[in-house]
Amino acid sequence: MAEEALVVVDVQNDFCPGGALGVEGGHDIVPIINQLMGEFEHVILTQDWHPADHSSFASQHPGKAPFETVQMPYGEQKLWPDHCVQGTHGAEFHPDLVTTRAELIIRKGYHREIDSYSAFFENDRTTPTGLAGYLRERGISRITLAGIATDFCVAYSALDARSHGFNVTVLLEACRGIDLNGSLDAMIRQMRDAGTTIR
Ligand code: VGL
Numbered sequence: 001m002a003e004e005a006l007v008v009v010d011v012q013n014d015f016c017p018g019g020a021l022g023v024e025g026g027h028d029i030v031p032i033i034n035q036l037m038g039e040f041e042h043v044i045l046t047q048d049w050h051p052a053d054h055s056s057f058a059s060q061h062p063g064k065a066p067f068e069t070v071q072m073p074y075g076e077q078k079l080w081p082d083h084c085v086q087g088t089h090g091a092e093f094h095p096d097l098v099t100t101r102a103e104l105i106i107r108k109g110y111h112r113e114i115d116s117y118s119a120f121f122e123n124d125r126t127t128p129t130g131l132a133g134y135l136r137e138r139g140i141s142r143i144t145l146a147g148i149a150t151d152f153c154v155a156y157s158a159l160d161a162r163s164h165g166f167n168v169t170v171l172l173e174a175c176r177g178i179d180l181n182g183s184l185d186a187m188i189r190q191m192r193d194a195g196t197t198i199r
């Protein structure tokens with residue numbers, strides 16, 4: 001069988017309850033993911049990793065509040081509370097997440113002027129993170145995605161993986177979403193339409 005990787009997206013303190021961008025039930029998926037890891041040959045983690053003055057932070061846009069949008073050179077960008085700042089507790093993985101099996105930790109969002117939801121491309125959808133090359137070079141053609149947030153970093157990763165031709169499954173019980181104005185249903189539909197298996 002083609003080799004398959006479990007890609008665990010952004011299971012970090014700031015995306016769990018009590019965190020700066022806490023997602024309801026974010027911590028509930030940790031034991032599920034830990035157990036899943038045992039079923040995969042390859043485990044890859046992603047880590048949202050922003051400089052303190054990152055342009056996706058509402059705090060960098062006078063007069064703007066979190067969850068409003070701004071126009072960036074690469075298109076529309078949603079603004080967030082300051083989160084996952086490099087080197088802070090909020091940017092660390094949830095303390096119960098097992099990280100020993102990870103063969104690669106891919107950090108993203110470290111360029112001040114551009115956000116990066118996807119594990120594959122920054123939000124201009126053209127600057128690669130290198131993950132596609134890593135997977136291809138290692139003969140991995142199938143990925144399963146789990147993590148936070150279903151409707152942002154997980155969904156963008158799934159869509160980009162499909163556009164690269166990978167076979168993609170998203171395990172909803174191992175994901176939690178932010179769900180802004182119906183974004184969860186909308187992104188699940190988009191992922192399905194793009195040929196992602198949603199389980
Ligand atoms: C994420 C918003 C901002 C995510 C990251 O992991 O889905 N969402 N940064």
Ligand code: ZN
Pocket residue numbers: 048049050056080083084109
């Ligand atoms: Zn972020």
